[in-house]
Amino acid sequence: MAPIAKELWELERKMAFEFGWADCIGPYSALPSPTSIRVLDIVPGTKDPIQCSFKIVDLDKLPVYIALSYTWGNPRTVLPPGEDVETDQEAMNKRYAILCGTQVIEISANCHNFMLQFQLFREKVHTTDNPLRFSAAEVQHIWIDAICINQDSVAERSSQVQIMDRIYRQAQKVIVWLGQEDALTREGFRTLALLARAADALHSSRKDTSDSLLSSIGTMANSPLLKSIGIPMISWKQWQAVVAMYRRAWFSRSWTIQEFALAREAIVMCGTLMSNWSLLSIPANFLVTTQWVNQIMLVETPGSTIEIPLWTPDPKLSSGEDLKTLSKTKNFVDAFYAPICELEGLNKLQSTVSRQRWGNSDTTIPLQAVLGILWKRLNTVPADCIYAYLGLVPKTSYQGLSVDYTRSTQETYVQATWAMMKSTGSLRILSHIENAEFRVLRDLPSWVPDYSVARTIRPLDPGRDFDLGGHSGCYFDASRGTLFDPITHDTLSRSLAVTGLFPTSIENLGYTSERSGWQHADVACLLHTWPLLKYIRHLPQDTFWRTLISDMDVWENSYPASNVSIRDLFGMCTFGLFRYHNAIERSQSAGNLSGTYIAAEKDRLRKAFETYTLLGREHRFLNALLAVEPNILFTINMSYEEIYQYIRGAIEKFVMTHLYHKSNNGVKYIVDMLQLAISGVYIHMNGRNLFTTTNKGFGKGPLSTRRGDEVWILRGGKVPYILRPLGNATYKLVGEAYMHGIMQGEAIVNREKEFKTLTLV
Numbered sequence: 125m126a127p128i129a130k131e132l133w134e135l136e137r138k139m140a141f142e143f144g145w146a147d148c149i150g151p152y153s154a155l156p157s158p159t160s161i162r163v164l165d166i167v168p169g170t171k172d173p174i175q176c177s178f179k180i181v182d183l184d185k186l187p188v189y190i191a192l193s194y195t196w197g198n199p200r201t202v203l204p205p206g207e208d209v210e211t212d213q214e215a216m217n218k219r220y221a222i223l224c225g226t227q228v229i230e231i232s233a234n235c236h237n238f239m240l241q242f243q244l245f246r247e248k249v250h251t252t253d254n255p256l257r258f259s260a261a262e263v264q265h266i267w268i269d270a271i272c273i274n275q276d277s278v279a280e281r282s283s284q285v286q287i288m289d290r291i292y293r294q295a296q297k298v299i300v301w302l303g304q305e306d307a308l309t310r311e312g313f314r315t316l317a318l319l320a321r322a323a324d325a326l327h328s329s330r331k332d333t334s335d336s337l338l339s340s341i342g343t344m345a346n347s348p349l350l351k352s353i354g355i356p357m358i359s360w361k362q363w364q365a366v367v368a369m370y371r372r373a374w375f376s377r378s379w380t381i382q383e384f385a386l387a388r389e390a391i392v393m394c395g396t397l398m399s400n401w402s403l404l405s406i407p408a409n410f411l412v413t414t415q416w417v418n419q420i421m422l423v424e425t426p427g428s429t430i431e432i433p434l435w436t437p438d439p440k441l442s443s444g445e446d447l448k449t450l451s452k453t454k455n456f457v458d459a460f461y462a463p464i465c466e467l468e469g470l471n472k473l474q475s476t477v478s479r480q481r482w483g484n485s486d487t488t489i490p491l492q493a494v495l496g497i498l499w500k501r502l503n504t505v506p507a508d509c510i511y512a513y514l515g516l517v518p519k520t521s522y523q524g525l526s527v528d529y530t531r532s533t534q535e536t537y538v539q540a541t542w543a544m545m546k547s548t549g550s551l552r553i554l555s556h557i558e559n560a561e562f563r564v565l566r567d568l569p570s571w572v573p574d575y576s577v578a579r580t581i582r583p584l585d586p587g588r589d590f591d592l593g594g595h596s597g598c599y600f601d602a603s604r605g606t607l608f609d610p611i612t613h614d615t616l617s618r619s620l621a622v623t624g625l626f627p628t629s630i631e632n633l634g635y636t637s638e639r640s641g642w643q644h645a646d647v648a649c650l651l652h653t654w655p656l657l658k659y660i661r662h663l664p665q666d667t668f669w670r671t672l673i674s675d676m677d678v679w680e681n682s683y684p685a686s687n688v689s690i691r692d693l694f695g696m697c698t699f700g701l702f703r704y705h706n707a708i709e710r711s712q713s714a715g716n717l718s719g720t721y722i723a724a725e726k727d728r729l730r731k732a733f734e735t736y737t738l739l740g741r742e743h744r745f746l747n748a749l750l751a752v753e754p755n756i757l758f759t760i761n762m763s764y765e766e767i768y769q770y771i772r773g774a775i776e777k778f779v780m781t782h783l784y785h786k787s788n789n790g791v792k793y794i795v796d797m798l799q800l801a802i803s804g805v806y807i808h809m810n811g812r813n814l815f816t817t818t819n820k821g822f823g824k825g826p827l828s829t830r831r832g833d834e835v836w837i838l839r840g841g842k843v844p845y846i847l848r849p850l851g852n853a854t855y856k857l858v859g860e861a862y863m864h865g866i867m868q869g870e871a872i873v874n875r876e877k878e879f880k881t882l883t884l885v
Contacts, residue, residue, distance in 0.1 A: 151178060151227035152274040158283060159183045161291060162272040163265035164224075166243060174222040174239050178272070179265060183290050189265040190258075191295035193383035193390075195373045196232050196270060196504070199303025202371045203451040204364075207306070213453065224271070235270055238301045241395065242266070256391055256398060262296045269379075278529045285527050289386055289515025298387035300380075302372040305395025312365035313397055318355050319366070319407035325353045326410065341414045349414075363420055364450055369394075370408070375467075378501040378512035384467055385516055405467075415796060491521045491544050492553045492587030495575070497595045506533040509575040510540045521547050524615045533576070534568055535616055541572045542615040544587075549607040551622065551840040552598075555585040555860045559811055559826045569618045570857040571884040581811035581826075584674060584860050585842040596676070599683035600842050604869035608840025620884040624838040627871045628821055630831055630846070632656060634814035645805035646700025646798075649693075650732035650739075652814060657735060659816045667822050667864045668739060669693055671814070674862050678804030689804070695778050696801035697736055701771045704729055726764055733767050823863035835861055837872055839879065844871075853882045 155161070160182050167175040181187035198216040203209060220236040221228050231239075246263045248254055274280045284291075292298055326349060329340065342348050345357065372394075374380050384390055390401040411417045494516050503509050511527055525543035528536070544553045556573040558581075563574045585598040611621045634652045649672055653660065660668050669690045677685045678692065708725045711717050762770070779794065812824045817835065825833075825846045833846050834855075844863055847855040 151224040151229065152277070152280075153180075155180065155280065155283075157182060159287060159290070161267060161284070161287075163187065163189045163267050164271055165265055166239060166246075168243055168246065170243075171240060173220070173228075174236070174243075176222060176224050176239075176271075178224060181265075183287065183294055186294065187265070188261050189267055189295055190262050190297045190299060191267045191292050191383070191387075192238065192269075192299050192301060193292075193374070193380050193387075194234060194238060194301040195303075195377050195380070196234065197373065198453060199234050199301075199373050200306070200368075200371075201373050201376070201453050202368050203453065204307040204368070205450060207451055209451050209453050222271075229271060231270060234301075234303055235268065237304050238393075241304075241393070242299075244396075245393075245398075256400065258297070266299075267291060267295065282527050282529050285511055285514075289382065292383050292386040292515070293388070295387065297389045297391055298383060300374060300384065300390050300392045300401070302369075302374050302392065302394040305397060306368075308361075308365040308368045309394055309397060311362055312369035313394075313399065313403070315358060315362040315366050316369065316403050316407045318358070319410055320403065321353060322347075322350055322355065323406050323410035323413075325349060326413065344416050344420065366407070367420065368450060370404070373502075376502050378498065378503045378508055381467065381498055381501065382512060382515045415799075489517045489521060490548050490552070490587050491517050491540075492548075492556065493517070493590075493592060496556065496583060496586035496588070497592060503576070505529070506576040507531075507536045510536060523547055534565055537565070537568060537575055538572050538618060539615045540575070542610075542617070545608060545840075546610055549609070549840060550842075551608050551838055552585050552587045552842055554838075554841065554845060554857060555583040555587065555843060557826075557857055557859045559859065560828045569620070569885055571620045582807050584862055596681050598842050599676075600867045601869055602837050602844050602867055602871070603839055603841050604872060606839040608838075618885065621881060622838050622840075622884060623879045623881050624836040624841075624845075625872050625875055625879050626834055626836050627844075627866065628817040628819040628835050630815050630825075630829060630833045630835070631818045632659065632816045633829065633831065645802045645809065646696045647704050647732055649805055649809065650697055650700075650735040651728060652809075653735050654731045656814060656816055656822075657738060659820075659822070661738065662820070663822055664865075666690065671822060671824055671862060671864050672809060673804045674808045675864070675867070676804070676808065678800045689801075692797045692801045693805065694739070696798055696805070697739075698771065698774050698778055699798055701729070701732060701736060702775055704732070705768050705771065730764075730767065733771070817863070821863055821865070823861055825861040826859035828858055833858055835863060836882075837866070837869075843867065847882075847884070850885070853880070855882055855884055857884050 152162075160180055162178045162180055165177050165179060167177070181189070198213060200212070203212055216233045218233045219230045220233065221230055222236070222239070223229075242263075249258050249260055249263055273284045326341070340349055342350075344363075347357070350357070384401075392399045392401055392404060411420065491513065494513050495510075498513060501509075501512070503512065507529060510525070514522060514525075514527070522540070522543040524546060525540050531539075541553055545551060553573065554571055556579070557571070558574060558577055558579065560570075562577055562580060564576055565574050568574055582595075584600060586595060587598075589597045591597055608622070632655070635655045653668070670685055672693065673685055673689065675684045677683070678689045679686070708722065708729065711725070712722050809824065811827055813827050813829055814822070814824050815829060816822055821835075823835070823844075825835075829846055830848070833848050835844050836847050837844055844861040844866060846858040846861045848858055849855055
């Protein structure tokens, strides 16, 4: 933009704000009705600047247009090896001026890149190079949020957000713009097509037994399935290209969820390349089915090592140049395939939502049902952590919540929480409360989740009873189907009156430290438990193991956990102790650590071993495997070397007895078992600590749980909650709890008259 033109543009904006003309800044005239939108007509062949014009249409009259789904910022989160992150970020931070009529609008670099590419694409609509069957009428007008909504008008933004679901639902097609292509993009498209072929072959020859399935798939480095359809081993660079594609920023944003899920037809566009959505979804589901997802993650960090190698690059297929690490522009929160599975699940949900939204159905899909799986999405505006998902559920799911960008974020979160509790007649949204130290908005009431914080723990109650997007529903019913009946109708009230039953209080806590965090779940579950051993010895059989995994089966994701899960957890601890011992030995041999440190590590190993033998005796695993006498299990005078030999013998017996009968896939089965067991404990224990209670109960709660906190069953809640007494029947909500033996309402049988009223603040 020329300096004089830019000064005039800035002057116009300042005058508009000063005199209250913000609704009509630049080319924006007032929209005539609540269902009106602007669509954009881009003048062909214009580049510097791009020229376009607006047309105001009414959604009730079913206009013909396509809609764009994209990210305002940098579309890439990983770059091909050799690209400079700072240079890329500088280029993507630039703003570009376009002409809308005679007025100037500034847009982001990613939006500008799309508009240039879209012009080239429109020229091909009349040619044979139009495999996705766009019509001339469809590409005449396009809706782009950053341009078609007056971003300087808070009132217009609020009103347009309320009809955002209609905008995307009524568009003839939705273009998913992933950004410009780079050195990995074409390789990524080709490799995804190969994986789609493999998925089709797997579906056609699917066997019933897990053994035959594992045998036919193999590993990434040696796959009979790929060989059977003529696909050679996929190289390191090809896998990097797949990861780079799935790591595009579009998959991590909140608004893109609604935009995709509501689309009649989604078309993927990356630079000059275009495809149907299936090119991304089918390979993602294939990677989950084959369990290659855990192996492919190593492509992002090729320097990482694990005990059993999952992926070793073939030098014949991967050059030294290929093995260079991808450049990351941001830290990753989720595995790359998770967003794909979530999008697929939400897309399938929309047929039900449509019937309820347009058919005036009394039933509803809770807003927290989708919030529970989408909380890690990114937003620029904190209120959009709520607003971005409203189009995915019927309006009956959030009655009482208004879209208002002038309201504070805290007030929006309070009102949204009230809306969800009233619409469902439940307190299930309380399970989404994070540990207090992770909150960003410190002045929220304790019972209102901070929706702007990416969740670090999986809630016991995700707010729904059905599976969605690869995430299981809730299997618990601690209050036996009771309903929450709100006393107040003030949707901005900061206090919450509830009724509940107080079964017990916290007496003792497990050991926690950052150094032995649950990311090392195979040993952490032993070390964290050690302070509670004298209590665990008296627990009913299986209580400890089932508490660790919330009684959820690590193989089938079902409830209650099978004995296979418990057996594999024991195997996980066996391998964990073995690795822990080897790490100590390596450190001692290297001589770079003090003798005091090594002695402390050996003491930790002994404590973990004592817990291990106790829990092994409970299930008679050690006796069955090693034929030892019970009194040996607690011989505290065993030497360090004897402990090692004991663990080594347990591994040999465990492998021979339980694993190698799995045909010729014994090693892969061991790996799968370890990964599932470790991830099961991590998922269910991350952000939580074990505790015992005054009534000899055993459970787990948030890390912020303290001695003296109380465990309550609240009407309308599916799980128990930990409350901190403040006096005068007033409490602070700490978070949800798991207590084995009361998760199906056992604690409230014949005690209805004992329920009391209390206030959460």
